[in-house]
Amino acid sequence: xxxxxxxxxxxxxxxxxxxxxxxxxxxxxxxxxxxxxxxxxxxxxxxxxxxxxxxxxxxxxxxxxxxxxxxxxxxxxxxxxxxxxxxxxxxxxxxxxxxxxxxxxxxxxxxxxxxxxxxxxxxxxxxxxxxxxxxxxxxxxxxxxxxxxxxxxxxxxxxxxxxxxxxxxxxxxxxxxxxxxxxxxxxxxxxxxxxxxxxxxxxxxxxxxxxxxxxxxxxxxxxxxxxxxxxxxxxxxxxxxxxxxxxxxxxxxxxxxxxxxxxxxxxxxxxxxxxxxxxxxxxxxxxxxxxxxxxxxxxxxxxxxxxxxxxxxxxxxxxxxxxxxxxxxxxxxxxxxxxxxxxxxxxxxxxxxxxxxxxxxxxxxxxxxxxxxxxxxxxxxxxxxxxxxxxxxxxxxxxxxxx
Numbered sequence: 166x167x168x169x170x171x172x173x174x175x176x177x178x179x180x181x182x183x184x185x186x187x188x189x190x191x192x193x194x195x196x197x198x199x200x201x202x203x204x205x206x207x208x209x210x211x212x213x214x215x216x217x218x219x220x221x222x223x224x225x226x227x228x229x230x231x232x233x234x235x236x237x238x239x240x241x242x243x244x245x246x247x248x249x250x251x252x253x254x255x256x257x258x259x260x261x262x263x264x265x266x267x268x269x270x271x272x273x274x275x276x277x278x279x280x281x282x283x284x285x286x287x288x289x290x291x292x293x294x295x296x297x298x299x300x301x302x303x304x305x306x307x308x309x310x311x312x313x314x315x316x317x318x319x320x321x322x323x324x325x326x327x328x329x330x331x332x333x334x335x336x337x338x339x340x341x342x343x344x345x346x347x348x349x350x351x352x353x354x355x356x357x358x359x360x361x362x363x364x365x366x367x368x369x370x371x372x373x374x375x376x377x378x379x380x381x382x383x384x385x386x387x388x389x390x391x392x393x394x395x396x397x398x399x400x401x402x403x404x405x406x407x408x409x410x411x412x413x414x415x416x417x418x419x420x421x422x423x424x425x426x427x428x429x430x431x432x433x434x435x436x437x438x439x440x441x442x443x444x445x446x447x448x449x450x451x452x453x454x455x456x457x458x459x460x461x462x463x464x465x466x467x468x469x470x471x472x473x474x475x476x477x478x479x480x481x482x483x484x485x486x487x488x489x490x491x492x493x494x495x496x497x498x499x500x501x502x503x504x505x506x507x508x509x510x511x512x513x514x515x516x517x518x519x520x521x522x523x524x525x526x527x528x529x530x531x532x533x534x535x536x537x538x539x540x541x542x543x544x545x546x547x548x549x550x551x552x553x554x555x556x557x558x559x560x561x562x563x564x565x566x567x568x
Contacts, residue, residue: 309341344468421456
């Protein structure tokens, strides 16, 4: 459900640059609202907060009955199995072509002093190179794959047609080829709000309906390759950029947000904390989750950048059928700010916060919990490019980050 609020107040206040003192937690009440009640509240929410202007905010509350705190186990897979899956991905990407393993390279970063090390896959030592902190790299004959074994982040490209159209030769950069923001932007489509059922552009091999392309991408990102999608999640395209390669030839660039049981995972990320409590444990790291994929040819996944979604198991630690009300979340966010400049909110959405859990620097899993996520549209008043305010939808704890 997406509701647009329509009241604007002209007041000015400024964000506080330090953490609230201990014991001065926001007074926000208890989680006593169902998602349906929050949806109804969103349609009539008042713009009455001293330090936040929510008058033009889009409020997005998903259609669901239950929220979860959950842990997805990435797991410590057998590394021989990981390498075989990596090669299987390449075979599928290249339509069954035999993969020259001499073109696969291990990448390692031993230390700041020693710098990076590149070792041929077939010459690698079992003890020295085939460990989880390394990355696997391949780029040959128009196909590339990068896999970070510490996180199972995977990036793949089938870019032969791109080279043909652009009249370029393959340089075979060891880090692969990115089919991103190539050519010129023809048009942006907001898939969540616009009717794209009749939209069609001519790709490298002929016209492709945009709605059908979106449906294809959501299924094939989830199902086609290991280390790209998880059977436990769904993948929803929220924006498409139509890129013009040359006169009459375009490609689709998809921006994708994963979901767990109907609730999106937060796709925004800012690394620096302005205010609020954050876990100081170095083996805990917050992150945002957004996939990017490209379709150059009809019904084909020509490029994908994925984010640590190789997990195959989930443990639901807590379930909630009640959350803080929307007004309580706004109060909590507003109380964490000082009264110097009023921050404008462009979007408030109920999503899952995502946190990496690590051991010795290696990602073991991902924990999610429900939050109200506030996106600020005037971060420049404080000299930043982005500001996000996250309010725990159960406890009311506030975290403000920026970049």
